Structure formats: structure tokens, C-alpha cells
Amino acid sequence: MTTSQIAQHGIFHGRVDAQKLGITPKQGRLVALRTRDELRAATELLDAYVVAVPAVFASAVLDVIRIAIPNIRDVNIQHLRRVVNFPFLPDHIQQTFAASAQTWPFPNDLDGAPQAGNSNPIETRYLLVSPASLIALPDLVASLVREPPFSIANIVPHVFTIPVPALAPTSAEEAQEWSEKYWSISYKNTNPYGPHPSLLERNQAGIEPYAGTWLALAEVAGGQTSSRGIGENVGCVIVQKERKEHRVIAVAGDARWRGTGDSKPCTEEPGNVMAHAVMRAIGMVARKRVRLEHSPDELTPDAAGYIACDVPLSPVEHSFFSVDNLPSTGYLCVDLDIYLTHEPCVMCSMAILHSRFRRCVFEHAVKATGGLTTSRESPSVENGLGYGISWRPAELNWKFLAWQWENE
16 A cells, blocks of 8 residues: 555545555445343333223223222333234234133113123223233232223133333334234334434444445554564554545554563563554544644654554554544544444443544454444354443443444
């Protein structure tokens, strides 16, 4: 790769010309990472009671349930439809109710009041009563049987226990899937457990056409340091994308085996953890900011440079580090995107978060040390750490969008 003609000082306008970078873009697509809470929402079930009642009595039975279970308001089951018509029940629940259908001895008259002595079929509704943990089944049956319509018809209610999703769906597709599998689901067009689908879609559309180029560049960076024996074949690229403009801010390869203060190579695991590709790239961004503030920033390795290895060590790193294309405003990595050949470890994931990156893309998941994926995210990381560090707003003071690249 030449350094004199690299995209006019690391800035690309409109289409990114991979030929100027001397690379071949990867072909594939982005797959958004699921958050820990999204995974929990997709897998956590609870047992709930359901019962069939005449349609005209549905509201009255719900009132009986509210009296019998006063703490039902403390449980958030708004995503579960309380009253459902037969065609909207999942097939297996339809079969359950059909096999145990009860005959009600009265129809609905024009006023909606029951009339005894008529066996014509009437409309039936299917009620989701409550989570089974709120009331014992015998107590529920006893409460229902004392009140209309069961008391009028002298019928003991058939109450069934079914598994239902404990948490709200995160997309319309998930709501439809659950409605066919468990119970009719209401989707509120939001995602309480992760980024809103429209936000994710908009951001993905903006970076997906270029992600393969930046990942290929990250691969070059990792290859240049690993070929010298100073690091693993892991690379990182930091980009600022604003509308049609792309600025390559920093490029770094892994240098964990390079050594520290005495410059002797590290030969034992884990090597110099401060010299992971992510840590080095963030350090280069910091040095650029210092340089923009007109403070001294020597490129010769000083004590800090030996430990953090945050000065260029390869041709591709020098090419972009020497260019002052970083806006002078903003906190360390605000509004920047980071592209990695491999999922960052827990330490690097936290560094990405605390540096305030906007978006992160990596190609290879790392089961043993990766900090972004959640358990069962994909077969390659099954039983991984499952930390999902990118999106944990209740516990961490920043969040960012994250994707894994899937090659064609």
C-alpha cells in the first residue's frame, strides 16, 4: 500500500475507493447483535392460566379476576392480549379448548343479559387470567365458580395452564412468531430491551455498504504487525462517517508480543494487554487530539508509547496516523465507528464503551474472551461469556450499536 495517495489525507467523499487503499472489500452483510435483555425476552417464559367464557361475560369475568388477584396490576403482562377470539389462538391451544368445549345453556339477547333455558350455541372468548404464580389453581376456580356465568350455568370452569412469553417482543416479527407459538401478542412498535428497530435499520443501511472495506483494511493492519512477530493477526480501523464523507482516523494491528519498557519481546501469555489492537487505536486517536491542541506529541517511542504501543509500528498505521483529519471538538471517540477483525475482549469492549464510540462492527466472534456477544448469539459463541457490553444502559453509562459481519 502506498502512503502518498491514500484517499486525499484519509478523507473519502461519496464512494470509498478501495483501489486507493490497495485492498479488496469483503462481501457480506451485517447481523445486529442481540442485547442481553433481548435474549432474555426471547427465551424467558412464565406459566399462565387461560379459560373460556361466553363473550358477553368477558368483562365481568375480568372484574372477578381483578378482585380475586388484587396484585395482578403489579405484573407487567400488557404484551399479552387478555381477551382472544378462537381464530387467533395458536393451533395447539385451539385443539385443547375444542377437545374440552363446555355447553352454555343461554344465548345473548339484544341487551346482553343471560336468558336461561336456551341451548343455542353462543360466542366464546378466551381469557388470559394471570400468571400462575399469583394464585393457586383451586383458589382461582373457587373464585370463578361463585360468579356469573359459571354460577348461573352451574358449570365448573375449565382452566388450563400454558407457557407464555414473560417479556414484551422486540419486533413485529417476534410478536407474530410468539402469537403463533404461545398466545396472541400485542406489539407496541418499540423495543424496551435494546435499540429501536428503526434506529438499527437506519444505522445499518448507512454503514453496511462500506463495512467490508474497513474490515479488509483492518485485516491488512493485523497482517502487517503479525508478520513482524509482534502481535496476533488482529486489526482495527476507526472511521468517522458524516453523511457522504468518510474519514479514516486511525488504523492499528495487535502488538501484544512487542514488549514494553525494555523493548524485549513478550513470550508468555497474555503478553502486553495494553497493546491489543483496540487499545492501540484508541491511543492513537488520543495522540491525534493532543496534537490538534498544539501540545507536544513526539512520534518517537516514549515511556508511555512503549507500554501502550500507541504510536505507529507499521506502514499502514503511519499512513493514517500522520494525517490531521480528526475534528477538534468532542470527547475522545464520540461520533466515531470502530471496525475489527475479531470481537474485542472484555477489556477492549469496555474501552470502546468508555471512549464513547457510536458503532462497532467485528467479523469473527471470540467465544473465550469476547465481550460483546450474548450467549447463544450464534453457534460459534454458544456458551460464551454473554456479557453483551455494547447495550447495558441500566448498568453502564454509555451504549453503542454493534454488529457482526457475515461473509457471503
